[in-house]
Amino acid sequence: MVGAGVLSLPYAMSHMGWGPGTTILTLSWVITLYTLWQMVEMHEMVPGKRFDRYHELGQYAFGEKLGMYIVVPQQIIVEVGTCIVYMVTGGKSLKKVHDSLCPDCKDIKTSYWIIIFASVNLVISQCPNLNSISIVSLGAAAMSLTYSTIAWGTSIKKGIEPNVDYSIKSHSTADAIFNFLSALGDVAFAYAGHNVVLEIQATMPSSPEVPSKKPMWRGVILAYIGVAFCYFPVALIGYYMFGNAVDDNILITLERPVWLIAAANLFVVLHVIGGYQIFAMPMYDMLETFLVKKVKIPPSFTLRLITRSVYVGLTMLVGISVPFFGSLLGFLGGFAFAPTSYFLPCIIWLKLKKPKIFSLSWIINWICIILGVLLMTLSPIGAMRNIILSATNYKFFS
Template sequence: MEIQNEQYDDQKNSFEVQKEGTGKDKSLDEWLPISSKRSGKWWYSTFHNVTAMVGAGVLSLPYAMAQLGWGPGVVILVLSWVITLFTLWQMVEMHEMVPGKRFDRYHELGQHAFGEKLGLWIVVPQQLICEIGVDIVYMVTGGTSLQKFHDTVRPGKHIKLTYFIMIFASCHFVLAFLPNFNSITIISLAAAVMSLSYSTIAWTATIAKGVQQNVQYGYPATTTAGTVFDFMGALGNVAFAYAGHNVALEIQATIPSTPDRPSKIPMWRGVLLAYMVVAICYFPVALIGYWMFGNSVSANILISLNKPAWLIAMANMFVVIHVIGSYQIFAMPVYDMIETTLVKKFHFKPCFRLRFFSRTTYVALTMFIGMTFPFFGSLLGFFGGFAFAPTTYYLPCIMWLALYKPKKFSLSWILNWFCIIVGILLTILAPIGALRQIIIEASTYTFYS
């Protein structure tokens, strides 16, 4: 009888410990930025995805076209749009592939596909490189656009780019304390509207400027090696332009889900509308920009435009507003990872003080790196190939093959392997060309100039 009582007490204690742990996990989930609130609407998906994708990448597409040429450039632009829409559909479908469970974070889906430890090692480094990388690039983009706005409004008075990056970063020290995705909804909506606005300004102002005298459409490099390396770097610029997959599951996590209406229905509706906006922004800017300026187009199309001054100044300010929202979209999953690690691994108490130090440190770090290495076009190419190609073009396909196991040589099997091959080629080739360009630019660069 005593033995039975002891066993009963052990089971009771075990249950209470388990219940306490579950309660703590639920309390933590309600505090973390990704899982704290599930009240998103389908249109939240639209402007979060537009904000995530249409950013610095669209401004570099005419420059990428100059390195790729008409034929390959158009094919790669259209193919990337189709492939990334397909892989994003896969991620939306896999979010709730297990009944009663939601994969709220990219690495959680990776763990389900590859195992607890291997999934973390495969997904987390790539996702962090993507999200931190894009925030660094957006620091440079915001600073560059602020500088262009200043130079347009007050020509002749030069101020270092470093100072403009610091000015741009200052607002993020405040916005970093918005707790979750839903709290940045208004900022994301404003950013999405700005992206459509400055993209429209970019291609309409380019048409107004007209085809430049002595415009040339040949490859700008004078050597075969230079042409090949430029071509490879441009592939990364295109890959960077389709960057929304890294936060797709996190965006879907904010949408409520029921058995009758799973979250994939409103999420997919929002994604389709977002991709229509992406097409409206990307294709006119890329094709018209290259058509008017040829191979002399700048790495940032707005830099190539100088008149009318008021319109270019306005477009650059729209870019600033947009990348403010984009920065926060990509920073939110990073905040989530940092805060989860600090609470679960290092046993910090979830509170405002923890959030203050972790998030301000992150913003300061991206600001410092952006000020140190402000190579706009080359950074896009390097991060686009090295980090965005895996997480956007083929990692969802590998997960799909591992989890759904489609029949060999079926349509699904063929499509997934095609995307995997294209993505691996991008991952190998793009960083090589971009790294060469970074080295060339760094050889004549003065730090913090």
């Protein structure tokens, strides 16, 4: 659940300010916990049937074809987009480790570090399914808790910057508005677990006495306690210490102590290796199923090797081409994560559960839908503007 998006939260705060920033962070935590509960509840809402994929739940709600058209494109954008962002994060964090430990060494391009990161994922991608990477996932979870704690702990140790400035980071009114919209997407990107929650719940045994939703909900509660422990201290302490001078990745802002910052960046690398696989695994499954069922290619190790290697290679190339960490988070957070995490579960809930009009459940769901649609509409506009501005000074493969 805890992703590399946590590192951009102080930067998002610098574009929103104390009041709006804290409110949006808290609202996002509450709304996405609620929509995650809905998905866990709907997993076995039909007796004797389990919705093991997000699109299966969508198909049950909207019909075979429409359900696929609504859910699958959004899932693909989320999963591919996250893999691209993790490529950029892994490469930049590797570069930071190198630059921290060897400041006098020859500078190595970020592109090469992204290639090194991709080569590790190329090997791990050959693990057959989600259960086979449970150790990688456990390691990634431990790393995310560790580097988040280092981020806010080191910020406290460093102390408040001299002449710290908490005014909104902008050069003009237009700048302030577009940056605020992009920051909304940064926050949305931090809540990404909905896209794989049904796949994870599908790996759990279920019986009439102990349905899978019971252990799954306990897992969700633990995950969200972890999310709160990571997100709020990093966002609030990071912004308090650096104000609007913070980078789009707080670990890039921090410089001392060198060994600890290098270690934290190495933990980020280890975490996004696991995170990459969690989001890539449904894509591998989708691609291989399509090739076996539609193209009639027999399942084999060769099919797995080629399909997964091509996928890792393509996400690497896009990551090298568009290495704008903060703006990528904002764009993908709003455009892709808002529907699947903020309001699509609410629409499905209203369709299937049919709560009474103006009942508490009906009102809460419609509030989530309205806020989610606003988020999806507005935040990609701000982020796309920032990508265009960044691209004017950028040379490909530099």
